[in-house]
Amino acid sequence: MGAQVTATSQSLTFACDGSVLATSQTRLTFTTNNTEWYSLSGQNDGSYSIAVEYSDQSYNLTANLKPVSVVCASLYIPSGRENITTIVGQSACPTSMATATSTITVNNISLAGFSIATGGVVQPTPYLSGQIYVDAAPGVTWSGYTLYTNSIDCGTRAFNTSTTLNYFAYFYQGMPCGSIALGDTYSITFVVTFTDGTNATASISVLAD
Secondary structure, rough: OOOOEEEEEEEEEEEEOOOEEEEEEEHHHHHHHOOOOOOOOOOOEEEEEEEEOOEEEEEEEEOOOOOOEEEEEEOOOOOEEEEEEEEEEEOOOOOHHHHHOOOOOEEEOOOOOOOOHHOOOOOOOOOOEEEEEEEEEOOOOOOEEEEEEOOEEEEEEOOOOOOOOOOEEEEEEOOOOOOOOOOOEEEEEEEEEEOOOOEEEEEEEEEEE
């Protein structure tokens, strides 16, 4: 079962002098079970109030619209973390902002800022680095992960962790597996195991430079 989303827009109608003549509301409901973008109308400046229901929990965020721009709003479940970015001169959120994907489950991970360096670093090359965001239910944290490069199993690392945090960022540093060539793009996948026995998977495309 996916997350139930209700998006309520507060649209504004302006007079020639810039004053607000009227406001109106529009409500849209839909279900999402992944991290793809959902496009909402933004013809008139105003704002969106977004309510999300998932696994008996409620989440809310508000995104203010701006002229000649696109507003990209993300809500991370179950932590409730928000990311709202305004991009001037665009009509859609860049696909690169949604490259890292993971399916909505009780415990999630996401990936960001990954790179593969084939030279110019002090670390052994090819050098893979980036952020792993862990987003788990209260009382749950991760206990290890398995790394894959283009579906090749690079091995599993287990943690004897004492952390009680269920939402945090981990800066990964290591080496991909298989042959890495300068200028090629690789699929990097992490499968994380949580202390409650569940798993979460996230992938990201990374250019070797």
